[in-house]
Amino acid sequence: MGEPFATFVIHLHNSQPCDTVRAMTRIRSTPPSHPVALYVHVPFCRSRCAYCDFDTYTGLEFAMPAYTDAVCREIEAAGERWGSPPVSTIYFGGGTPSLLPLPLLRDILHAAQAAFRLSPAAEISLEANPGTLTSAYLHDLRNLGVQRLSLGIQSFHDAELELLGRLHTQAQARAAVAAARESGFRNLNLDLIYGLPRQKLCHWQETLRTATALEPEHLSLYGLAIEEETPLARQIAAGALPAPDPDRAADMYEWAAETLAQAGYRHYEISNWARSGQECRHNLTYWRNEPWLGVGAGAHSWLDHCRWANLTDPLAYIQATAEGRTPIIETTPVGPEQEMGDTMMLGLRLAEGVATDRFRARFGLALETVYGETLRHLQDLDLLTWDGQAARLTPRGRLLGNQVFVHFV
Ligand code: SF4
Numbered sequence: 001m002g003e004p005f006a007t008f009v010i011h012l013h014n015s016q017p018c019d020t021v022r023a024m025t026r027i028r029s030t031p032p033s034h035p036v037a038l039y040v041h042v043p044f045c046r047s048r049c050a051y052c053d054f055d056t057y058t059g060l061e062f063a064m065p066a067y068t069d070a071v072c073r074e075i076e077a078a079g080e081r082w083g084s085p086p087v088s089t090i091y092f093g094g095g096t097p098s099l100l101p102l103p104l105l106r107d108i109l110h111a112a113q114a115a116f117r118l119s120p121a122a123e124i125s126l127e128a129n130p131g132t133l134t135s136a137y138l139h140d141l142r143n144l145g146v147q148r149l150s151l152g153i154q155s156f157h158d159a160e161l162e163l164l165g166r167l168h169t170q171a172q173a174r175a176a177v178a179a180a181r182e183s184g185f186r187n188l189n190l191d192l193i194y195g196l197p198r199q200k201l202c203h204w205q206e207t208l209r210t211a212t213a214l215e216p217e218h219l220s221l222y223g224l225a226i227e228e229e230t231p232l233a234r235q236i237a238a239g240a241l242p243a244p245d246p247d248r249a250a251d252m253y254e255w256a257a258e259t260l261a262q263a264g265y266r267h268y269e270i271s272n273w274a275r276s277g278q279e280c281r282h283n284l285t286y287w288r289n290e291p292w293l294g295v296g297a298g299a300h301s302w303l304d305h306c307r308w309a310n311l312t313d314p315l316a317y318i319q320a321t322a323e324g325r326t327p328i329i330e331t332t333p334v335g336p337e338q339e340m341g342d343t344m345m346l347g348l349r350l351a352e353g354v355a356t357d358r359f360r361a362r363f364g365l366a367l368e369t370v371y372g373e374t375l376r377h378l379q380d381l382d383l384l385t386w387d388g389q390a391a392r393l394t395p396r397g398r399l400l401g402n403q404v405f406v407h408f409v
Contacts, residue, residue, distance in 0.1 A: 032303060035088035035119065037285035040071060040108060041296030042097040043314050046132065050165035050235075051193075053227035055298035055312045056095040067297075067314055068104040070321040072111035074295045074310075079115025082293075082303070087116040089123040089282035092146075098128035102140045109144060123148055123281045125189075130176035131167030138183035148280070149180050150189040150220075156210040157203055160196055163241075165231065170210075177214045187278060189218035194256070195249030196224050197232075197241040204252045205259075212263050217278035221256055221271055223249050250399055257395075270349045270398050287350050289343040297327070305339075307332050336363060340370060344391075344408040348384070349401070353392030367391065374407045 044064065045056045079085075090112060092105070105126075112118060125148035126141065141149075155161050156170040168176075180188055190211050194204050211219060224244055226233050235241045257267055265273035269287060272280065285292055291303045297317035300309045308331040311317045320327045334342070340363055347354035356367045367375070375391055378384035383397035383404050397404050 032082060032085050032291045034290055035086040036082075036116070036303065037089045037091065037282050037290070037292040038075075038087050038112060038116070039282075039292055039294040039296075039299055040090065040092045040097075041294060041299040041310075042092055042094040042100055043067075043297050044094065044099050045096045046099060046129075046167055048165065048231075050163065050231040051224060051227065052165075053230055054095070057314060060314055061099070063314060063318060064100060064104055066318045066322075068100070068107050070318045070327075071108055071296050073321045074327060075108070075111040075115045078293055078295065084115065084117055086119065087112065087122060088119045089285065090118075090125070091282040092126040094127055096129045096132060097126050098132045098137070102137065102144065105141070105146075106144055125150055125280065125282055127152065128176070129167055130173045133176045133179060135179045135183065138179050138185070142184045147185070148187040148189065149185045150191060150218075151176055151180070153177075153190045153211065154193045155196075156207045160199065160203065160207075163196060163232075164193065174210075174214070177216070187218070188216045189220055189280065190214070190216045191220045191222065193222050193224050194252040195244045195246070197236065197244055199244075199248075199252075201248065201251060201255065205255065208256055208259060212260070218272070218274045218280060219260065219265065221253070221273070223253065253399065254395075266351070268351045270393075270401055284350075287346045289339070289346050302334075305334055307334055339363075340365075341408040344371065345405045348391065348393055348397075348404060348408075351392065353390040355390045356388065371408075378404055378407065 041055070043056050044060055044067075045052075045058050048056075048058055090109070092100075092108075097105075109124075124146045126146050127150045129152050138149075151173070152166075153173045153176075154164055154166055156173065158169050161169060177188065177190070192207060192211060194207075208221075226236060226244065232241070236243050260273045261267065264275065266276060266279075267273050268279050269283070272283070274280070289302075292301060293303055294301045294310070297310060297314040298312040300307065308328045310327045311320060311329050317327045340359075343359070343362070344354055354367065359365075359367045363370075371391075375384060375386045378397070379386055381403075382394055383400060385392050385394055393401065393404065
């Protein structure tokens with residue numbers, strides 16, 4: 001879980017407060033003209049999964065009320081600073097947001113409603129671990145106005161769930177989907193992971209068939225990445241497990257893309273499929289490189305030509321806000337060149353690609369002028385198509401995305 005494009009590395013080298021950077025670079029602090037996507041990071045987990053390297057902590061449940069107060073203070077300050085901007089989506093990510101008691105979630109939503117102009121049609125999403133859910137919690141969550149639930153299922157095989165160190169069993173995952181439906185959720189995402197050590201194609205096929213039989217509106221499929229210093233990485237390094245096979249993972253991805261297309265899902269982003277109209281609006285904001293505001297420990301923001309990141313340690317974050325200090329630790333101004341590169345790198349993840357007219361409207365330059373040579377080179381490699389309307393990845397480009405994105409860094 002976590003901010004949904006963990007693979008997109010934001011380089012933040014400047015540790016100066018944003019206002020200092022703003023003054024140094026003469027960037028104006030202007031209210032955003034575009035609705036903002038609000039990300040709320042909930043950094044608590046009951047236990048640590050074997051593959052996880054996110055900013056998340058176990059054993060800190062006692063700090064949840066103080067953490068909620070800190071998040072509400074940060075939201076209030078952001079509302080004042082940006083002149084109560086319009087907010088079109090709220091996304092609770094983590095960590096395990098479904099560990100947060102309902103009264104605390106309610107406090108955060110009330111703070112957002114008070115500080116921002118929240119659209120009546122706002123998409124409100126929450127990531128949930130199937131091992132933490134009860135029917136009563138799901139009912140109350142729905143009554144709070146959360147309409148989109150993203151369930152971290154990962155696999156429908158108990159042996160694989162155990163390998164990943166997940167809290168839940170496949171039976172609990174099915175029960176969580178059923179309980180979510182009974183509670184009135186009509187917009188469900190299931191997160192699944194493929195490319196596990198020793199995972200056979202037929203196991204992955206069973207997992208995906210089980211998932212589609214549950215008829216979720218949205219599916220996110222992630223290839224397992226072995227991150228350094230995780231228990232899984234240590235097991236592989238010690239020879240206790242084989243490393244994932246990238247060719248087999250590519251076969252799994254291609255099989256999934258064909259199967260989900262036949263089942264009526266639209267492959268709208270490299271790792272994401274949705275029923276028509278059920279694409280995640282919050283995540284589309286990231287991929288279109290539009291403004292977002294992240295609150296909470298370790299959250300990142302992108303607004304008003306600046307990127308910034310908060311303190312990652314939840315207790316340090318709580319202390320900073322309680323003392324009236326900014327929780328921001330790293331800020332960097334973003335110039336037009338970098339913004340164009342980010343827009344390409346993120347936009348190419350989408351099936352819609354990067355539209356030439358939108359690019360010109362945003363930057364006042366033709367795509368041809370800025371990237372013509374690069375786009376032709378990538379076309380020659382069969383990684384990209386460019387028909388004058390939009391630049392888009394080919395199926396091969398989707399598999400080899402990093403070979404494309406590196407040209408826009
Ligand atoms: S539930 Fe597992 S994968 Fe998700 S943030 Fe917590 S430890 Fe990481």
